[in-house]
Amino acid sequence: MSLQDKYKELLDTAKTSEVNNLQVREQDNVLYVDGDAPSGQVKDNLWNIYNKIDPDYRAGDLVMNVNVSAAAGQKAKVTTDQSNLNIRKGPGTDQPVVGKAAHNEIVTLISKTNDQWFLIKTDAGEEGYAYAQYLTPQ
Amino acid sequence: MNKNFFRLLTLSCITFLSLALYSCKGVSDSDIQKNVSEKLAGMPGVMVDVKNGVVTLSGVCSDEASKANCETQAKSVKGVKSVINNCTVTPPPTATAPVTISPDDALTTNVKDAIKDFTGVNATVADGVVTLTGTLKRDRLKNLMQSLNTLKPKKINNQLTLQ
Structure with missing residues (x-):
């Protein structure tokens, strides 16, 4: 069974839920799925389907890089587990912490450095880089 | 006799020339438009415009080959003096980007x-x-x-x- 068949439900859902720039490629027995999800909900749903097809993501045959597209000026919610989110001087955990955003706080995206780091600004005026995984564009 | 022969020759020359001229002028722009459009029926994205026997093709072709083909087809239509090919070629639908693996x-x-x-x-x-x-x-x-x-x-x- 090809990987596209195995993950058919996932790929079909990605198409119907308007994931932009969807790219699906198979290489060396790994399926690579890239795209921009219209919302955090769509992304979450895709991950739930992934987990249903491959419980606990054990098979190692899918790399799904589908992220919520974030535009400059957009608001994002701090979606850490419960802790504050570090705001750093540069994009990297080796960079000094210059501020913090509280759990569930709404911040403003200034720019997207890459898929890992966003430049953000809090309502209190703190500006710096935060880990994208803990920011959910609103 | 000689005089008559020349008169006949002149007359037939004029008749021939005018006929030839007529046949040249004979295909109207609208006929050309119709004939070219028929030839290009398989390419719905291409538009045909004709003015004084000059055909202008515009619109979108799927690739360079079909763009060249449109032009050849249009040139083969009777009465066409020349063809201006303004067709654009659509880039292939979002070419699949190769998989990038981080170093x-x-x-x-x-x-x-x-x-x-x-x-x-x-x-x-x-x-x-x-x-x-x-x-x-x-x-x-x-x-x-x-x-x-x-x-x-x-x-x-x-x-x-x-x-």
Whole structure:
């Protein structure tokens, strides 16, 4: 069974839920799925389907890089587990912490450095880089 | 006799010339338009415009070959003096980008960032493959995997013991 068949439900859902720039490629027995999800909900749903097809993501045959597209000026919610989110001087955990955003706080995206780091600004005026995984564009 | 012969010759020359001229002028722009359009019926994206026997093609062709083909077809229509081919070629539908795999040093740094907040998780990187060992609560696995999947690894081997 090809990987596209195995993950058919996932790929079909990605198409119907308007994931932009969807790219699906198979290489060396790994399926690579890239795209921009219209919302955090769509992304979450895709991950739930992934987990249903491959419980606990054990098979190692899918790399799904589908992220919520974030535009400059957009608001994002701090979606850490419960802790504050570090705001750093540069994009990297080796960079000094210059501020913090509280759990569930709404911040403003200034720019997207890459898929890992966003430049953000809090309502209190703190500006710096935060880990994208803990920011959910609103 | 001679005079008559020349008169006849002149007359027939004039008749011939006027006929030839007529046949040249004979195909009207609207006829050309119709005939070219018929020839290009298989290419719905191409528009045909004719003025004084000069055909202008515009619109969109699927590739260079079909663009050239439109022009050849239009030129073959009777009465066409020349063809201006203004067709554009559509780029192939979002060419599949090749899979990009992060080089190991960048991947190692990024993986370190990604697992920082997941105490108990260890990760090694070799030839683009991220191998996860250690222990983690099952409800946090999705977050960790989401994070790691953005790093452009070749694959992720999840050998975590889930609790």
